[in-house]
Amino acid sequence: MAPKDDKTSVAPRVSIIIPIYNEEAILHSAVVDLIDRLEEFDWPYELILAENGSKDRTVEIARELSERFPQVKFFSLGEPNYGKALRKGIMDARGEFVLCDEIDLCDTDFYRRAMAVLETNGADFVVGSKALSGASDERPALRRAGTLVMNGMLRVALGFKGTDTHGLKAFRRLPTVEVVRQCLVDKDLFASELVIRAERTGLRMQEIPVRVLEKRPPSIHLFKRVPNVLRHMAKLFVAIRIKG
8 A cells, every 4th residue: 555645745634643552463454444544534634653661563563654654653652651642642743633542443433523523513622432322332341331430430529521531532732732731640541631621621522422342452451550540530639629
């Protein structure tokens, strides 16, 4: 497959950010397939692979992809930190609109629907919800339960009004960058803090249902995340609920 031409010779209108960690098994095929499916869209884009602390060949493969496809960019943090990688990707993005995706999803149907909301409905921030009516969450039962528990904790502790925070997102870059600068935590809770702060800041938010069918098991076991999540939840409770 040949690299794209005119769509990558101008400044991107859309930045797609995908954090990656130990993804050598699916990274090359997922990115090539995504680039192929992006042909249907008429906007110039950049695809930012936000590598964070991989122990396998992920960095090497990401570099090869960036050399082959001019629209693919990548950076490597050198530490396993999803939130820090996502934050840097957002800050580095050049597009008017930003799409945050997962390498095991690459959901171009979400891209289409989210961009329509941003461009025609006047929204600033779109959340792809796994828990909204009409969504289809096909992950294992334990993972689905974890999402329900986390969202319940966010509603009780931080006053979150939506149904989901972690996963697919799309937003206008300029107003959201200001929200990113306010965020205090990284790792798993950065994405949740971003959505909650965007909501509290007054950005025009909209949720849309998504289908989630992962291509592989999560790279970090659910229970290994719990101590860090609880620690950051306490930090956010103080920052948002007490200090305001």
